[in-house]
Every structure is written in structure tokens, then in C-alpha cells.
Amino acid sequence: MYPVLFHLGKIPVHSYYLIWTAALCLALEWTRHRAESAYGMGAARVSKVLFWGFIGMMIGARLGGYLDFWEVYAADPSRILRFWEGGMSSMTAFLGGGLTALFLLRREGSPIWPLAEAAALPAAALIFVGRWGCFLNGCCYGFVTGHPFGMHFPFDPPGLFRHPSQLYESLGAGLILFALFLAERVWPPLERRARDGALLWPLFMIFYGGMRFLLDFLREGDRIMGLRTGQLVGGAAFLVGLVWLVVSAVSSRRRGKVLV
Template sequence: MHGVFPQIDPVIFQIGPLAVRWYGLMYLLGFVGAYFVIRHLAHRRELELSSDQLSDLLFYGVIGVILGGRLGYTLFYNFAYYIRHPLEIFAVWEGGMSFHGGLLGVVVAALIFCRRRRLPALLVGDILVTAAPVGLGLGRVGNFINGELWGRVTDHPWGMVFPGAGPDARHPSQLYEAVGEGPLLFLLLYVLHRLKVPQGAIFFSFFLGYGAIRFVLEFFRQPDAHLGFLWGGATMGQLLCLPMMLVGAVGLVVVLQKKGRQ
């Protein structure tokens, strides 16, 4: 006996042409939650960040997520389509965002912000990546409500039959990712803040930790239909996580070795 997808209406309410959707609400709650996490950690790590600077930093982050996420999806997941329909790159309301692209966008935006405000980039990075799991976890809940990015076929009793995914029960992989990329990753990074590790260690731990969690959970997620399985049976998400984990591991070693020589 398998579960059935709960068929939650993706639209919370609609006034005329204006529709408020659960997925958009998850994004909004993610940014609000990130604001409070950043404010708390800035105080804890003794980073002098005024209310205006905090708002500006969050604004830079939002722009980085949107531009990087969209461009990342265009390049990594559907380049052949968008090269034929370039104007549709700007149709973000139709969906299609890449986490890895969004991450690169935020890193670039944060570096620009830190340079303009003369703030320590690694410390700001430590704080930003700890706030990221709030939005990541909520975003996966939004994916589940939308009934998208479902998992692979399973015979486990908690499998669900998703609309548009055929008659077979599938892993609710969006919920697996919501837990792994959300509270689990947040807890790991927050503990490192309490341990007072050197600046940059948390930033690179995020790369390593997220990459490892996402790589494992991709085994339960159905790959994009237009991409399928790639080299060695890996998904695009797994292939993008490999360099991410490498950067995290190398960066973490460099930061810790530098601290050890001081």
C-alpha cells in the first residue's frame, strides 16, 4: 500500500490576475529567515554590520540567487533549448532555477558587497552559508507542494504516486532534500560557529557538506527527463556536486593549515 500525493493547490489565494503561490511564499520565508540568522550570527561573530548594511547584503544575495540560478539552469540543464529561444531566459516566472548557479551568483554578489563595504569576505561567507539552509529546506517543501522534482520508483510503503509521473509510487525525494539540505545542514554549520573555527572553515564546510548530502540524495531523485542519466549513470546534480565538494575539501584544508601555522 503506497501513499498518494496530497494534491495541495499550489495557489494559496488569487485576487484577479494576482496569484500567491506556496512556492513563492517558501522563497519569501526563506529570505526572511535568512535575515534573522545573518543578524544573529553577525552579532555572535562580532561582525559590525548595521541594519542598512544587512539589508543591502540580503539584497545582493537575492539578486545573486535569481541571476545565478537562472543562468545556471540555462547553461547546465537546458542550454540547447535556450540557445534557440534566448528571450525565454528572462521568463523566470515559468520556473527553472539551478542551485549551483545560484550559489555562484551569491558568491560573486557577496564578494562585490564585501569589497565595496570593506568587510572580511571569509567571515561574511561563513555567515551567509549558514543562513542558506533555511531557504534551501523551504524551497524543497515548495517543490513537494508543486508536485515537481519527484523521486525514483520505489516499493517502500512511504512511496507516493505523483500526478504526471505515471502510475508507479516514487520516493518523496523533495522531502528527503528538505530535511538534508535544511535543518541537518544548518545544524552542522551552526555547531561549527559555536566551536569558533577559523574564518572560512564554515564557508568551505558548506560546499563539502551540501555537495555530499545532495550527491547521496540524488540517488533517490528522478533525473530531469531531457537529460536523463549521464556519465557513469550519474545525474547532472551529482556531476555538479563533484567540483563543489572538491572546492570545499581543498579550501577547508588550506584554511585549517593556515590557522595551524599561526
């Protein structure tokens, strides 16, 4: 593992923050470009929603980080104020950013489909790249295993291997990105999907939510009712995405078009 990639003078540059920050910046810029060029959203509106959506993502990510290790913070609540400690959660980050964007668009009377469709591929790419930051940092690791895919982590004694759950999730996100890439080109034109109902974002919710629900059985961490926070949010995302996709399909068929 390489938690510190290099130093700028005496300042350490941590792999976790560098890679996740770079991945997030690329995802936001790609979303902005797609929303404006492919879905015809105004630049000012996109910038506003993405800015506040980013704030919502950071709040959601931090709250998820607390829930992932709630026993630690329950034992010492004062640690909640130590913002420089602890990690973040991607599932609650998407939840926070999505709810913030939904609130702003609904308040303006704007449709949510264009931005949702524009953000789907960048969201998958964000996870694909960002989880390498977790791997290099040595966090978000899995349970001890004798499986051939197990890896040795530096903090463990020699001969002990764990599931590299960070790499599992990165690989899964890469497959999701490829599936969404194909769906965007196989199904109806972008402008018609944006008008008649979303396809890509519901698919992302189904794929990623289902993947997190399954993969988090392999990850260590505190649990609520036997499940990690990512599993609870992921399971809910899977169900909401499935309902959203069905509603979009039914709505499209009633208009005499075919969405899925």
C-alpha cells in the same frame, strides 16, 4: 500536491513561490543579524553585500533552471525570454550569490570569513524550508521506484511511485543545519574563527555539495555528461569546501591555534 495554496481574489498564490520567498527572506534576515551581532560587521556593509548577493542569487538560480532543462531551451531558444516559466536551481543560486558577495568584499578589502560564517546556518535552513515548496508544487521529483519510501504524484497513473527527492533534500538540509549548529558551539569562539579562517561555510559546502551530488542521481531532468547541473556544481562545491577547510586549518595551526 498543492501547487496553488489559496487565491487572493482571482490571483492564485503558488506554494512554490510563497514558500521559497518566505524561506529566502528569513535566511537573509538571519544572516544579517548573525553578521552584525556575532561577527561584528557594520550594518551598512552587510546590507549592501546582502542586497547585491540576493541579485546574484536570483541570476544564478535562473541560469541553473535553464541548465536543468537545457534540451527544452535548446529546442526553442525563445523560451529563455519567458521569465514567468521554468524553475530555479539552489546550487547555482548559492554560486551566484557567493561570487557576488566575494567580489564586493574583495573589492573593499574586507575579509570574507565573517559573512561566510554568518550565512552557513541560514543557508541550510533555506533549503530545509524551501524544498517543501518544491514538494507542494510537484516539481523536482525523482525517478520511478518500487522502494517503500516512494510516493504517488498526481500527474502519474495510479500505482506508479517516485522518489520524493524534495523531501530527501529537505531532511538532509535539516541534518546539515543541526551539524552546523553543533559545530558552532563545539569549536573555537566565533571571533577567533572569523579571524583565523572559516569553518562553518566550508562545512556547509562539503555537506550540501556532497548531498546534492548523491541525491541528484535519484532526480529526473536533463543531464550533461551523465550528471545534472546540481551534481556538477555540488561536486565542485564539495572539493572547494574541502580545500578551504584544510587551508583554514593549516593557517590556524601556523598561528599556534587550532581551528579543526
